[in-house]
Amino acid sequence: MSAADFLLSPAVQKLMQVVYADPDQSFSVNELAQRTKLEPGEVDQTVEHLVKSGILARLKVKAEEPETVKADRSFVFYGELRSIALKSFAAAEPIRTMLRSKFKNSVVRAFVLGEDDDNVIELLIVHGAITPDEAAMTEACKKLSKTLHRHLQVHVISMARLNGLTSRDALAAKLAAASAFEIIAQGDTKAQLSTERLGLLQSAKKKLAALSRS
Structure with a gap:
């Protein structure tokens, strides 16, 4: 799957819609699954791709707390992606x-x-x-x-x-x-x-x- 196809996939769009609506808030996989109505497994896999791409950043948490992610404002294309989201699916x-x-x-x-x-x-x-x-x-x-x-x-x-x-x-x-x-x-x-x-x-x-x- 090409990078363009990946960014346009329904799972990515649903996740980015939630994350870019509140870029300073962190979310666990379960929270994202609840917000997007996606299966936790699909959310986990999609989050992994977005983290590797630099679009999302993992946050350090205590051992007993679930791992969370948030929008990475330092990503070189953060502004462009948020603008694209606003002008389309988000x-x-x-x-x-x-x-x-x-x-x-x-x-x-x-x-x-x-x-x-x-x-x-x-x-x-x-x-x-x-x-x-x-x-x-x-x-x-x-x-x-x-x-x-x-x-x-x-x-x-x-x-x-x-x-x-x-x-x-x-x-x-x-x-x-x-x-x-x-x-x-x-x-x-x-x-x-x-x-x-x-x-x-x-x-x-x-x-x-x-x-x-x-």
């Missing part, structure tokens, strides 16, 4: 799946704005003609937070608000930051733009067409 994919399944008729676009030192993921959700139900969104994000072992800080705005952001807006600065990336693009869901917004787009197209003919 955050982006579960969030995208949740939004597409529960809010496909309201969410037009969605962005992960970044993750802070307390492992809080900041999320920007853009709705169209239908505004997501606040209680349903809160409950869905709360449930997902438990799965991800990360807190979600969520902003919900309209498409008109997104298009009206200026350089002075805090959200505009966060969207322009290197840490931000889009997880749902316009057209990925069934959500429709508001009639008012469509009218503005049509008006803009007519003006552009008139200018091109003049």
